[in-house]
Amino acid sequence: MDSGLLSNLALGISTAWTFSNLMYCLAGVILGTLVGVLPGLGPVATIAMLLPMTFNLPPESALIMLAGIYYGAQYGGSTTAILVNLPGETSSVVTALDGHQMARQGKAGKALATAALASFFAGTVATFLIALAAPPLADLALKFGAPEYFSLMVLGLVASIVLASGSLLHAFGMILLGLLLSQVGTDVISGAPRYTFDQPWLADGIHFVVLAMGMYGVGEIIRNLEHDEKRELMMKSVSGLLPDKEDLKRIIAPTLRGTVLGSALGILPGGGAMLASFASYSIEKKVSPNRAQFGKGAIEGVAAPESANNAGAQTSFIPMLTLGIPSNPVMALMIGALIIQGIQPGPTVMTEQPALFWGIIASMWAGNLFLVVLNLPMIGVWVRLITVPYHLLFPVILVFCAIGVMSVNNSEYDVWLMALFGVLGYVFSKLGSEPAPLLLAFVLGELMEENLRRAMIISRGDPMVFLERPISLTLLVTAVLALVVVLSPALRKKREEAFQEEP
Amino acid sequence: MQLNITQAPRDFWGGLIYLVIGTAAVFIAADYERGSLLRMGPGYVPTVLGYALCGVGLISVVRAFLRHGDRIMPFAVKAMLLVTVAVVAFGVLARGAGLVPAVVVLVAVSAWGSQLSRPLPVLLLAVVSSVASWLLFTKGLGVPLQAFGAWFGF
Numbered sequence: 001m002d003s004g005l006l007s008n009l010a011l012g013i014s015t016a017w018t019f020s021n022l023m024y025c026l027a028g029v030i031l032g033t034l035v036g037v038l039p040g041l042g043p044v045a046t047i048a049m050l051l052p053m054t055f056n057l058p059p060e061s062a063l064i065m066l067a068g069i070y071y072g073a074q075y076g077g078s079t080t081a082i083l084v085n086l087p088g089e090t091s092s093v094v095t096a097l098d099g100h101q102m103a104r105q106g107k108a109g110k111a112l113a114t115a116a117l118a119s120f121f122a123g124t125v126a127t128f129l130i131a132l133a134a135p136p137l138a139d140l141a142l143k144f145g146a147p148e149y150f151s152l153m154v155l156g157l158v159a160s161i162v163l164a165s166g167s168l169l170h171a172f173g174m175i176l177l178g179l180l181l182s183q184v185g186t187d188v189i190s191g192a193p194r195y196t197f198d199q200p201w202l203a204d205g206i207h208f209v210v211l212a213m214g215m216y217g218v219g220e221i222i223r224n225l226e227h228d229e230k231r232e233l234m235m236k237s238v239s240g241l242l243p244d245k246e247d248l249k250r251i252i253a254p255t256l257r258g259t260v261l262g263s264a265l266g267i268l269p270g271g272g273a274m275l276a277s278f279a280s281y282s283i284e285k286k287v288s289p290n291r292a293q294f295g296k297g298a299i300e301g302v303a304a305p306e307s308a309n310n311a312g313a314q315t316s317f318i319p320m321l322t323l324g325i326p327s328n329p330v331m332a333l334m335i336g337a338l339i340i341q342g343i344q345p346g347p348t349v350m351t352e353q354p355a356l357f358w359g360i361i362a363s364m365w366a367g368n369l370f371l372v373v374l375n376l377p378m379i380g381v382w383v384r385l386i387t388v389p390y391h392l393l394f395p396v397i398l399v400f401c402a403i404g405v406m407s408v409n410n411s412e413y414d415v416w417l418m419a420l421f422g423v424l425g426y427v428f429s430k431l432g433s434e435p436a437p438l439l440l441a442f443v444l445g446e447l448m449e450e451n452l453r454r455a456m457i458i459s460r461g462d463p464m465v466f467l468e469r470p471i472s473l474t475l476l477v478t479a480v481l482a483l484v485v486v487l488s489p490a491l492r493k494k495r496e497e498a499f500q501e502e503p
Numbered sequence: 504m505q506l507n508i509t510q511a512p513r514d515f516w517g518g519l520i521y522l523v524i525g526t527a528a529v530f531i532a533a534d535y536e537r538g539s540l541l542r543m544g545p546g547y548v549p550t551v552l553g554y555a556l557c558g559v560g561l562i563s564v565v566r567a568f569l570r571h572g573d574r575i576m577p578f579a580v581k582a583m584l585l586v587t588v589a590v591v592a593f594g595v596l597a598r599g600a601g602l603v604p605a606v607v608v609l610v611a612v613s614a615w616g617s618q619l620s621r622p623l624p625v626l627l628l629a630v631v632s633s634v635a636s637w638l639l640f641t642k643g644l645g646v647p648l649q650a651f652g653a654w655f656g657f
Contacts, residue, residue, distance in 0.1 A: 053644060169514075169563055173521050176556040180528055180549065187545035194545055195531060218586060225582035225616050391617035392624065395610040396632050398586065402593045402609060403602075403636060407646045415594035419587050426583060430575055431517040453543045461541030 009131060012358025016366060021064050024057065025363050028065035029370045032072020037382045038393060039080050043073035044216040044329045048209055049400045051337060052407040059341040060356050064363040066337055067317075070330055071123070071367050074313050075375060078115045078306060079382050083108060092309070094281040098294060098301030105297050110243050112379055114251055114299055115306040116372050117243070122259040122307035123368035126314035129263055130321070131361050134350065137322040140471075141347035144323075146454035147465050151475040153448045156325055158479040159268050160437045162486045170433040178438035181206060182445025189453060201413040208336045208443055210405055210414045212329065214421025215435040217401040221394045222426040228391070243299070251303035254284050258307035266312030267319060268327065276312040277305035314364060321357060322347055325444065329436055332443040511572025518563025525556030582616035589613035601652035602641060606633035 015021065031053075035046040050069050054062035074092075081092040082099035095115065102111040144152070161171040184195040185205025196202040243251070258280040265276040284304040285294045294301050316327045317334075324345030326332040338345045343353060350357045375382070405418045425435050459465035466472050509515045529550055538544030589612035596605035610629040614620040640646040 052640075052646070056645065167514075169559060169566070170517055173517065173556065173559040173563065176552055176559060177521070177524065180524070180552050180556065183549045183552070190536070190545045192535060192545040194535060194549060195528075218590065222579060222583050222586055222616075225586075226576075226579040228579075228582070228617050228619065389619065391614065391619040392628055394617070395589075395614045395625075395628060398590065398613050399606050399609055399632055399636055402590055402597075403606075403640050403646065403648070406594075406597060406648065407640070407644075410647060412594035412597060415597070416591055419590040419594075422590070423583060423587055426578075427520075428517075430578060431513045431520075432573060433517060449548045452548070456540055456543060461539065463540065 004135075005131060008135075008354070008358050009362065011354060012131075012360075012362030015060055015355045015359030016064060016362035021061055021359070021363065022366060024061045024065040025068045025367050026370050026374075028068025029072040029367050029374065032069035032074075033076040033079075033371075033375060033378075033382065034072075034385065035069075036073030036076025037079050037385050038076075038388070038397075039084065039386065039390060041073075041397065042077060042216065042220075043070055044212060044333065045220060045397075045401075046073040046076075047330060047333050048212045048217060049397070049404055051209060051333065052404045054337065055340065055407070059338070059343055059353070060359045062337060062341055063334070063356065063360050064367075066334060067360055067363060068367045068370070070313065070334075071119075071310070071364075071371055074310065075116070075119060075371050076382070078119075079112060079375075079379070080386055082111045082115065082302070083383060084386055092277070092305075094277050094305040095302055095309075097281070098296075098298050101295065101297035102299065102302065107297065109379070110247065110299065111302050113243055113376060114247070114302045116375055118251060118255045118258065118303040118307040119310035120368050120372045121255055122262060122311035123314055123371075124365060125259050126263050126266070126311040127361060127364045127368070129315060130318055130364070131358075133318055134322050134357075134361075137318065138347040138350045141323050144347070144471070145469075146451040146458060147469050147472045148475070150448060150451040150455055151466055151472040151479075152323065153325065153444045153451070155475045155479040155482075156319075156327070156444065157437070157441055158482050160440050162482050166432045166434050168486065170431070171437045174428070174433050174435070174438040175441040178441030179445045179448070181211065181438075182442045183449070188446070188450060199413075201411055204409075205446075206417065206442075207408050207414060208332060208439070209408050210417050211421055211442055212333060212439060213401045213405050214418040215425035215439065216329070217397065218418060218422025219425025219429065219435070221397060222422065223429055224390065224394065247299055250290065250299055254280075254288065254300040254304035255307040257283060257287075258304040259311045262308035262311030263315045265308075266315035266327070276308040280304040280308035310368075317360070317364075320345070321349065321360070324349070324447075326440060329439045332439055335443060509567040511567040511570060512575045514563045514572050515567035516575070518560040518565075518567060521556050521560030521563060523560075525553045525558075525560055528553030528556065579616075585616040586613050597648055597652075599652050599654045601650050601655065602637050602648040603633045603650045606636050 031050055032046060035041055035049065036043065047066060047069055054065050057065065077092045078095050081096035082103050085096050085100040099111045099115065102108065157175050161168060161175065184202055186193050186203050193203060261280045261283070262276040265279065281301060281304055284300050285291055288294070288300050290298055290300060316331055319325050319327045320331040320334055324335065324347070326335050335345045343349065401418065402415055405414045406412065408414060428435065455465055466476060532546045532549040532553060535546030535549065536544035537546045537550065589609045592612060593605045593609040596608055607629045610632055611625055614625040614628065637650045641648055641650065
């Protein structure tokens with residue numbers, strides 16, 4: 001087992017650490033940070049925007065670059081949160097609480113370095129965790145038949161309801177809507193067109209990039225334009241980068257706790273990384289000896305959520321790589337990228353494409369290292385980028401979205417659909433519904449239906465098949481338990497508290 | 504514009520949207536072969552999903568009359584319209600007129616979604632980003648969009 005792991009890692013290293021793949025990783029990290037640091041652009045929009053750039057690359061390089069874009073965007077988001085108190089994504093909302101206070105006290109450099117170091121540590125641990133956990137999980141997944149897959153996806157969707165931040169009922173509504181949207185196109189089993197309104201351009205269904213860019217790109221821009229005012233930037237230059245011994249002592253324990261929590265929650269479907277950063281912040285606020293400082297620039301309040309969200313971001317690759325099931329919208333985009341590269345995501349990726357599988361894992365560590373080594377000296381550049389006013393920025397983001405969507409199928413209908421989803425995403429956000437469960441359900445929809453119908457054929461139309469097979473039963477019971485727990489009034493209150501961390 | 508029908512407008516309007524989409528889904532799926540549980544036709548799953556969405560919508564609408572909820576904050580109508588029109592126009596122009604005019608229109612129209620935009624910077628941004636995106640996407644990444652399209656005789 002151990003030697004197997006070593007030889008696998010060696011294969012991964014030999015794949016990922018070639019000059020060209022390291023360059024793609026580096027390019028991904030830089031591009032990701034570059035776009036992620038721009039206010040109002042989270043990882044989903046960043047990856048969706050940059051996805052077309054990887055179409056012509058070989059699969060390993062494409063995925064390595066996309067993964068790099070992901071950590072880059074994540075880290076860029078934290079930089080923006082600390083410097084201008086404008087978290088680009090929900091998981092850096094808590095980083096902004098203490099990080100921005102530190103920046104106001106002239107300790108921006110320290111906060112940024114802490115975020116980078118905590119993320120690097122968490123990323124390293126999580127990478128090893130993936131290498132350890134992925135093979136047994138993929139082995140297990142190979143035993144999965146249609147009923148198990150269906151139940152697993154039910155669990156995934158239930159978890160995304162549980163972990164969504166808004167109203168539970170609306171999260172469920174968004175899931176159903178996402179599943180319905182996935183029905184558009186030609187039915188794989190019978191070949192009959194569904195919801196295509198006799199339009200040939202709908203015959204292949206709606207492309208997930210169109211949906212993602214509409215909801216996260218265009219919709220987000222409209223939302224940002226609601227707060228259409230000049231921003232103030234705290235500092236023109238960042239100095240005093242390195243934390244001293246005293247600081248390091250203070251961040252060790254929070255980083256460790258954040259890493260453990262983040263690694264565990266990241267595997268769960270539906271925005272685990274976000275919950276991880278919220279939860280780790282609340283834990284530190286309770287257990288830290290410096291809890292009185294929280295909200296006023298406590299360095300622990302930066303280290304804990306940053307390590308948690310990076311660990312979570314990393315371990316969210318586990319279900320994607322081993323089961324072919326995305327645990328958040330970013331992983332949904334990764335799955336889409338695999339499909340574009342002609343690779344069917346699932347447990348067979350590890351056995352049929354070992355170089356790709358282990359290459360991605362080995363590249364994660366390299367990517368995390370690049371982040372630390374590059375970003376600390378380049379903070380000056382990022383600061384200058386943040387000062388670009390949003391009213392000059394968003395038209396350019398729209399250009400990227402429009403051309404990106406057009407390049408997927410070379411169809412202007414996709415551009416129009418993106419506009420429609422942008423408006424829809426904006427309207428739903430005004431009504432308090434998050435787009436994440438919708439996107440997740442959309443990606444899972446087709447697979448779910450296929451497995452459901454196959455399961456029914458295997459069992460001769462007996463729905464009991466889901467309860468008779470032990471793995472499937474376990475998954476469904478877990479899903480029901482999760483629902484019961486989240487619906488119980490006591491926990492409901494706790495959940496609301498967890499998502500509403502007061503500054 | 505706040506229509507005071509209920510004390511929980513988010514639940515009410517959200518539920519209404521679910522109801523409309525769910526009903527439409529069921530009606531359209533009625534034309535598809537339903538099949539049986541053993542051999543599900545193409546209409547089975549969409550019909551079930553449509554009914555479920557109607558169910559959620561109904562609960563949401565009823566709930567809106569039973570309890571208080573958050574208000575709906577005003578929409579950024581102008582930004583929404585300008586951004587949408589700009590993106591749609593890009594789709595219309597991209598192939599026929601070409602990438603450069605399409606990007607110029609996209610930038611020049613959408614920019615007015617922000618009240619901070621001024622004519623000269625917008626014009627400059629439109630020109631620079633159209634040339635830059637032609638260099639990056641058409642020349643660099645091989646996206647099959649010409650700088651100027653058939654409408655200009657190219």
